[in-house]
Amino acid sequence: MSRPESNTEKIWLERAIALAVDNAAAGGRPFGAVVVLDEVIVGEGVNRYVADNDPTAHAEIVALRNAAQARSTPDLAGTVLVASTEPCPMCQAAALLAGVVRIVYATTELQAAVRGYDARVLLADLGRPFAERTMMAVAGLAVDGEALPYEVAAQAAGAQDATG
Numbered sequence: 188m189s190r191p192e193s194n195t196e197k198i199w200l201e202r203a204i205a206l207a208v209d210n211a212a213a214g215g216r217p218f219g220a221v222v223v224l225d226e227v228i229v230g231e232g233v234n235r236y237v238a239d240n241d242p243t244a245h246a247e248i249v250a251l252r253n254a255a256q257a258r259s260t261p262d263l264a265g266t267v268l269v270a271s272t273e274p275c276p277m278c279q280a281a282a283l284l285a286g287v288v289r290i291v292y293a294t295t296e297l298q299a300a301v302r303g304y305d306a307r308v309l310l311a312d313l314g315r316p317f318a319e320r321t322m323m324a325v326a327g328l329a330v331d332g333e334a335l336p337y338e339v340a341a342q343a344a345g346a347q348d349a350t351g
Contacts, residue, residue, distance in 0.1 A: 199223055199269040200293050206233050207246070207271040216304070218246040220270040222254035222263065222287075229266070230254025246270060247278035251285050262286055272299050275306060276313055 199221055206219025210233035222230035232249025236242060247270050255261045264286030268274070272294040274282065282290060300307055309322065317325040 195226060196267075196269070196291055199228070199267070200271075200291060202228065202231075203246075203269050203271040204293060206231060210234060210246075218270070218272050220246040220250040220268060220274075222250045223267040223269060224254075224258075224263070224265060229257055243277065245275065245278050247274045248281055251281055251287075255285065264288075267291060272296075272304075276310065 203219045203221050206221070207217045208219075210219060211217035215238055216234035216236055218234035220232050221228045230250045230253035232246045232251070232253055234246045235244035235249055238244075247268055250268070251263065254263055254266065262285070266285070266287050267289045268278075268282045268287045268291070270278070270290065270292040273292045273296045274290060279290065294302075296306065296310070299305070312320050312322045315321075
């Protein structure tokens, strides 16, 4: 691991860790995150997995959602995602889709595993081709009408372009 590029990154990491500490003290999981744009925190989040009965409510996802809501756009191009712990593949994918240009974290996946939050088996399984996965079967099935949502979306986009 490298050191923070700036004192500002250290401050953002300290904020993410403080959010994680507060969440853990309140009975939640020990994860916090912030989204930063132009040196300003535009979204914060803590892990709400148990509190909301939502397996997607990781701190990073919550912070991205809050930033998108605060900015009234899902486009978070140019932002930095700062997390108390190394983000999982779901959170990394969400960050990529949102336009995050950099992720900074404090605790590594291995450190989290040693501390009781071990996702190594899951992560290894995700790295396998669908046919070789052991934790969950994934199958693509051919059905009539599978292209229809894409056709409707293209028509809707064309209609928006015409009125735009």
